[in-house]
Amino acid sequence: MSTPLRHGWTTGACATAATTAAYTALLTGAFPDPVEIALPKGQRPAFALARERLADGEATAAVVKDAGDDPDVTHGALISATVRPGLPGSGVTFLAGPGVGTVTKPGLPLDVGEPAVNPVPRRMMREHVAEVAARCGGTGDVVVEISVEGGEELARRTWNPRLGILGGLSILGTTGIVVPYSCSAWIDSIRRGVDVARAAGRTHVAGCTGSTSERVAAELYGLPEDALLDMGDFAGAVLKYLRRHPVPRLTVAGGIGKLSKLADGHLDLHSGRSQVNPDLLAGLVLGAGGDPALAERVRVANTALHALRLCQEAGLPLGDMVAERALRTAREVLRGAPVEADVVVIDRSGVIVGRAGVQGESRAGVQGETGQSRHRSAE
Template identity: 35%
Template sequence: METESMRSGYTTGACAAAGVRAALLFESGEPWQEVMLLALDGTPLHIPVKAVWRTAGGITAEVVKFSGDDPDITDGVSVYTTIRHLAAGDGIVFRAGEGIGHVTKRGLSVPVGEPAINPGPRRLIGKVVEDMLGADAALEVTISIPAGVKLAKQTLNPILGVEGGISVIGTTGVLRPMSEEGFKNSLVPQIDVAKEAGFSTLVFVPGKIGERVALRYGLPREAIVETSNFIGFMLEAAEKRGIARVLLFGHIGKLAKVAAGVFYTHNRIADARLETMAAYAAAEGLPAGGVKELLHANTTEDALLVLQRAGLQARVCDILAARASARAERYLFGRMKVGTLMVTLAGERLGMDETARHIGEDFGWDEQEMKKDKTM
């Protein structure tokens, strides 16, 4: 199989743990150029160390991140780990250096105010320290990834409440090529953060179009959750966490698929946009010639022009929105209320059902902005 030949790498957490081992080896006069770690799942990791040196604050080691065949944004960046011995009884104290964020919102695996160094890396570093210095060792560990200041802008960290840089992550220390399951699970913490912020109603956006327009409509940023193509998975995750209502908010090209019962919306997996629009347009009286024209449209935006000329755009889009909500609620066996609001690429409101209207009103959305869009 293709995945069997793909190379694994090691996480930023494993880089930091290797840096701790290398710094302690350097301190004791032993070779440090390559260290061996046992990942938390028992996988042996052989990690090269680029450099180790003494500083005014202790001993610093530099390890270059290797992501294998995973498309990880931190591949090739330097992870710097500085150790400093503390007074007996202080235990291991973690500090955030340059490029490492701090947690500012509840709901993540690290408390508010702490460096964004996840539990997995903390445990892995703890194992290294215990192995080399004993269970009662007291050590300050400062992790820095200078490139993290810029890289954080390419992550969900600003939404999740990690400010000032990236997180030091890794469940075991081994970085295997990103699976679909791994990517899906990386989206879920958004729900936890929103819930901890006090929101029992969330706004699900498949991408940046929905997010941008939702903010323009006055919906709260803290309640907005990006789902990517995994709408069904994220709906289930929200229901399991006790979320009461979800507003599906985004471009008609994605949400028309949900109206057809498609909950994984990647275009290579399912692309029923035009067929769904054509079916509901035909049911509302679009003549056969118009249906054929709609089916041969290049994009959903082109298809909307067909509906517009026939005077059916508002009616069909409202039906599609209601249908998307109904299919989503059926998908969840009625355990959560779902509303849907569809927009164009330009942000013009197309279709909306009653649940969506109620959610928007409860959030106090900008009615004037919505009316302005409707007449564009």
């Protein structure tokens, strides 16, 4: 029997715990350790303090983030809160300390110039400040400065720079709990990417499965960075969000393997949750008038890329056929939303091997533009 995966705590929960401990110390002179907080759904976890300092009219407490068994980039990060008195009647004011980003682009749930502390963590911290103030005789008028040790470097491994959050990480979380492998943070980043693109007035975005397809889409259409959506395996997340928040044009770009899954109707393209369907590929060959012997070779091919090579040798455009079927899936999910979609299929070297939904453009010409250069290996 497998051991259940261990849940962890969001950066917002950790910042709330640190803020609660620091404000308690500011009012009483003693840090509660561990410090207990209430999460939005009623859980009451306790956090051990990694650092504490009380001096010069301010208090600082820090918590090490535990993401449980989730492969979270912020696992093990030291999240600190420094609390000092604010102006009378000011309530809780948030500042971005070292390692916490600042919002520089519209389209996010925070105003430009604000520290990247999301609305739910802000509400949690305000509620806990009010509770501590009522219990310990404070006014609740405080300045809360959140910091993340090494956060600026960690942020380079997230969507933050593309979303216009500069200087560090975001303080995130809606429930306070990190569910292992829930992928909710990635999907939320996709949604925020669409929001930022719309706020910037972009009329064409590209959902890409990896760095190579992202480069191809950017070069092919001259798209700026904030029009590129790193959708990874979550094609469904892009399509469903654009259905509700449309952008006039969407390009779906990716490798032959992942997009053959989309062609088969899968919206989650992860290898653990969907597989390439060799019968679909063989059926496409037969439907295009291909030799039955070729269709059988495609059906038993090792990979979708292997099947593509077999069809290329026979002069059959399997890439175009996969693109057309993937486009059909995309349109079904968009459900008539005002989004013109097209699909670009590439091989591992970044050469375009299939397209659908493109009007007035020569595939041969586009292949010449794309070339063979590589950035990273991910499609």
